[in-house]
Amino acid sequence: MTEVQEKVSGWGERWPAPAKLNLMLRITGRRSDGYHLLQTVFQIIDLCDWISFYPAEDGRVFLRDPIPGVPEQEDLTVRAANLLKQYTGCRLGVCIDVEKNLPMGGGLGGGSSDAATTLLVLNKLWNLKLPLDKLMELGLRLGADVPVFVYGYTAWGEGVGEELQSITLAEQWVVVIKPDCHVNTRQIFLAEELTRDSKPITMRDFIAGDWKNDCLPVVSNLYKSVGEAVDALSQYAEARLTGTGACVFAQFDSEESAREAFSALSPNWSVYLAQGLNRSPLYEKLEQGSV
Numbered sequence: 001m002t003e004v005q006e007k008v009s010g011w012g013e014r015w016p017a018p019a020k021l022n023l024m025l026r027i028t029g030r031r032s033d034g035y036h037l038l039q040t041v042f043q044i045i046d047l048c049d050w051i052s053f054y055p056a057e058d059g060r061v062f063l064r065d066p067i068p069g070v071p072e073q074e075d076l077t078v079r080a081a082n083l084l085k086q087y088t089g090c091r092l093g094v095c096i097d098v099e100k101n102l103p104m105g106g107g108l109g110g111g112s113s114d115a116a117t118t119l120l121v122l123n124k125l126w127n128l129k130l131p132l133d134k135l136m137e138l139g140l141r142l143g144a145d146v147p148v149f150v151y152g153y154t155a156w157g158e159g160v161g162e163e164l165q166s167i168t169l170a171e172q173w174v175v176v177i178k179p180d181c182h183v184n185t186r187q188i189f190l191a192e193e194l195t196r197d198s199k200p201i202t203m204r205d206f207i208a209g210d211w212k213n214d215c216l217p218v219v220s221n222l223y224k225s226v227g228e229a230v231d232a233l234s235q236y237a238e239a240r241l242t243g244t245g246a247c248v249f250a251q252f253d254s255e256e257s258a259r260e261a262f263s264a265l266s267p268n269w270s271v272y273l274a275q276g277l278n279r280s281p282l283y284e285k286l287e288q289g290s291v
């Protein structure tokens with residue numbers, strides 16, 4: 001494929017896979033299969049992994065550089081591409097190049113977002129024409145966080161996170177601390193002391209400041225550095241846990257105040273400065289119509 005063809009068709013371009021924050025997370029019950037029922041607000045933020053796709057002639061799906069510690073066939077991008085092939089019978093191949101910026105196991109949903117970007121972009125590049133609801137359904141098979149990234153809006157989520165309703169929020173600045181630990185989501189959901197009977201709230205309650213994350217007590221008890229990160233960030237603004245952690249974040253009304261906290265925390269912590277978004281940057285690129 002020539003350079004000009006790659007540009008026109010979307011092959012070889014860099015596609016964003018943004019992170020998310022759970023602005024609140026309530027556990028309201030449990031399904032018979034053990035999965036927990038949630039109420040959450042997923043806010044998309046402008047920190048991204050970047051993924052490029054290159055045609056592979058022999059129908060193979062493979063990574064240009066596997067992520068250290070993640071077996072190639074378990075990488076969520078490879079699983080997403082193989083699921084599309086299996087579901088549609090498509091015989092085309094792809095080489096996937098993931099530029100990994102988002103920390104793994106941090107509650108920022110990077111792996112899930114990588115999977116969603118793969119589903120949406122290969123649906124175009126392979127000309128599969130699957131509708132959005134089908135892509136969300138396939139995404140859910142890969143993980144509870146994948147549907148919101150396919151949906152592409154900051155959203156109110158219920159069920160296990162697959163019942164989504166877009167919600168428009170102030171696109172505030174955020175400072176995110178990544179404590180030096182890797183939280184195992186399954187371990188948190190298995191903890192006996194986890195609150196599983198929170199009373200459901202309304203969007204209005206959330207907007208009024210009902211922001212609790214039911215996972216925080218369990219996570220900060222098991223992972224001391226999460227509690228320390230909460231304390232450090234709380235000096236600047238209210239600190240919250242995203243998902244099952246490990247990342248802790250706080251929102252700021254101005255870029256200046258966010259930068260101040262970011263600079264003060266940087267010498268001692270792994271810190272990110274970001275901005276909330278109501279629409280996924282992936283859609284902005286998809287809607288530019290290059291594919």
Ligand SMILES: C[C@@](CO)(OP(=O)(O)O)[C@H](O)COP(=O)(O)OP(=O)(O)OC[C@H]1O[C@@H](n2ccc(N)nc2=O)[C@H](O)[C@@H]1O
Binds near residue numbers: 109112146186243244
């Ligand atoms: C709770 C959230 C909020 O965003 O946490 P984070 O992972 O982002 O921190 C997510 O929904 C997580 O989604 P994801 O990380 O995709 O989890 P999955 O791979 O689907 O599930 C990992 C394991 O966690 C448990 N699990 C997960 C989600 C859920 N609603 N109930 C559960 O009990 C199950 O035991 C499952 O085997």
Ligand SMILES: Nc1ncnc2c1ncn2[C@@H]1O[C@H](COP(=O)(O)OP(=O)(O)O)[C@@H](O)[C@H]1O
Binds near residue numbers: 103106109112113246
């Ligand atoms: N492309 C990928 N990027 C990140 N993690 C991946 C990927 N593929 C598979 N994984 C696995 O998924 C796990 C969860 O990753 P991630 O989505 O980044 O965290 P979280 O669910 O805490 O937000 C990782 O620990 C890793 O084993």
